[in-house]
Amino acid sequence: MSWQEIIEVINVPDAATARKLMEEIGVDARGIELMVPKALHYCLKLKDVPARAANILKQEMLARGGEAAMAAGVAGWSIEKTDVLLFATRRQLELLVEKLPQQYFGLNKLAAAIQATLNSREKAGIQEIKCPRGPLVLGRRTLVMGIVNVTPDSFSDGGFFYDPGAAVEHAHRLVDEGADIIDVGGESTRPGHEPVPAEEEWRRLEPVLKRLVAEIKVPISVDTYKAITAQRALDLGVDIINDIWGCRADAAMAAVCARYQAPIIIMHNQQGTEYQDLMFDILTSLKESISLAEGNGVLPEQIIIDPGIGFGKDLQQNLEVMGRLRELKVLGKPILLGTSRKSMIGKTLNLPVDQRLEGTAATVALGVAQGVDIIRVHDVQAMVRVARMADAIVRRF
Structure with a gap:
């Protein structure tokens, strides 16, 4: 066929893609820099x-x-x-x-x-988030956070790892399967959950965290929105705080993380599912949480954001956010995605919690394709494989 008959339409999502395309056809370096903003x-x-x-x-x-x-x-x-x-x-x-x-x-x-x-x-390149157990290196590949629930009532695995010994053993297994981070929670945050007092939350967490801090080498995150729990965990040597309320539930949370120079995961959350403009409202809320954290001394480079799939959103809203994850990049922060076994998957596929592996895999692959930096999952071995395959296509490492 002649050159006039085949035209390729190429998606150019970022400057790196534009540069690579021009390099491949032999454009000189100065020309590339001049033309990238036009591409x-x-x-x-x-x-x-x-x-x-x-x-x-x-x-x-x-x-x-x-x-x-x-x-x-x-x-x-x-x-x-x-x-x-x-x-x-x-x-x-x-x-x-x-x-x-x-x-x-x-x-x-x-x-x-x-x-x-x-x-x-357009923020790109390799970024390091400082942790006591060594930095989290973002940008080379998608990192995998493995979930350890030390609760009797978690929606997915409640009671399985309530015993401290079982929880520690499970954490070791997740690290062996490829987890880059272990996230430990002492209070279920499933829909309709009963809040747990800080003392009870710490009673569940303390024996597990003491052993994990001594025994595992990957960064440890604690899933809590209570400042006193965060402080106790950081005192033990935990690396990261994962706050489902984005520093809004406890006014002292941001200051605690700042005092320890700890990375914090700020999630979007709200009561109810009413929005004027879904993504704009989520971005606004996350930006306010980021400002709150930074205003209390949290280092900008130590903040990770999470769109909060399954929190304050109905099925259609969750699906819309999943399709628009790339828009979160305007906040200039690393993105964590937590979809593992959630009701969005169950409602879409009409499947119980223990049959949502493939649905989770689909959300992980879509997340990686849209530039997510960290995935939070239960099934680490399977999702490590999904992420690596998606990375090979998207990042071409």
Whole structure:
């Protein structure tokens, strides 16, 4: 066939892909750097923009070859505010950022936010998170966090590892199967769970953590939203705190993690499933939790985010978040995904908890494809294999 008959449409999700494509056809290094910003296309969504500001954005985007979509009433001044979608290459957005500081109606502040968003979205490379047992190295491959529930009522394996000896033995098994992190929880957070007092939570955790700190070499995480439990665990030598309420349930949590310079996993969570704009609301909530943590002294490079699949979301909302995980990258933080055996899988496939392995595998593969850095799972050996296969395709290590 002739060259005019076959056209390939290529997805270019990031700068690394754009560079690789140009290198493959022999573009010189200077040309690559000049053209990468033109190869990256974005759709940025702004909420509740005043009509006057929206009209200026429209003009400025058109002047740079981009586009701004907004509610029909803006042009006729029949509405006071609108959501705005900016469609542009990175270069067009960079030119917009240069002009906006000269504008009014809040557009001068928008410039810095757009630049920060672009920088976070394109953040790449190898990152290390410091832990007492050695750093977590992100960016080379997807890390696997193995779950150890020291509870009598966990939705998936409640009671199996309630005995401290059984829990420690299970943790060793997960490490042997390839777990990069062990996450230990002393309170079930399944839907409808009964909160456990801090003293009872610690009674369950303490004997297990004492042995694990002495016996295993991979970082240990404690799944708790209580600051006193986090402090006790960190005193023992635990590496990471995994807070399902993102520092919101206990006002002292962020300060405790800061005091120990401990990494913290900040999860999105809320009461009920009402949202005005699902992903925008989740991003806003996570950003507020990040600001709370950093404002209390947690180092920015020690924060990991989790979209909270199964928490404060119904089935369709969980599925939508799963399909839009890549959007979390605008926050500039490593992403943890926890879908293992959850009700989203059970409801979708109409399967009980003990038959959700394949469904979990599908969510893990999709997560890796969208740039997730850590997966939190029960079935470590199987999910290590899934992650490695997905990494080989996505990261091509």
